[in-house]
């Protein structure tokens with residue numbers, strides 16, 4: 001294991017949860033491969049694609065996919081022409097991700113990656129920040145390893161029952177935290193990041209869709225996408241690192 005006693009208990013709890021064989025083995029199937037979960041997967045890839053498009057095109061650009069989890073976004077990043085560095089704190093997750101053929105794989109803590117400074121063009125940090133109450137250390141590290149005018153892409157919750165229903169927390173490895181747009185902008189701003197785009201996403205918490213038929217989930221999201229000002233569960237963000 002790569003995490004030490006200096007971490008808070010909750011951080012260790014989260015990391016330990018994603019080391020479990022049954023969690024790793026069912027991660028994709030429970031969330032993205034059954035019923036309306038497939039709608040979630042399609043929409044998430046769409047949000048990521050759309051934000052990546054805004055980061056421009058230059059051969060040999062380096063994308064850090066961290067945490068990569070099972071590696072489900074590696075094919076998309078490769079398809080967009082990135083050199084992909086995949087990283088996660090969980091070795092079992094990394095083992096799954098290896099089948100997607102990223103250029104490099106690292107087992108590391110996203111707060112202290114050990115990657116060289118100013119070497120990353122785009123850091124994709126999907127389904128991650130909401131696991132932590134204090135998100136500042138991740139922006140600190142992002143400001144160190146993302147080059148000037150490079151990008152950070154991530155998502156954060158506006159609301160979710162997982163932040164208050166204990167049974168859901170127990171099932172999915174501990175509490176999750178709400179970080180609204182205003183707070184996200186303030187924290188990111190302190191580390192020299194400027195908001196380029198925010199995409200509000202999902203009318204219902206994404207895990208709910210995995211219990212719904214595919215067509216129903218698709219219909220709900222299709223309608224929600226056409227009604228302006230409907231509050232969404234989370235947002236996907238594209239931030240650019242300003243010149244120092």
Ligand SMILES: C[S@@+](CC[C@H](N)C(=O)[O-])C[C@H]1O[C@@H](n2cnc3c(N)ncnc32)[C@H](O)[C@@H]1O
Nearest residue numbers: 018067068069088089090093108109110126127
């Ligand atoms: C909800 S999964 C998200 C995986 C992937 N990004 C996705 O969207 O499917 C959270 C991941 O964060 C990893 N993780 C937890 N704490 C971490 C840390 N401090 N540094 C790096 N990865 C961490 C876990 O091992 C797990 O793979």
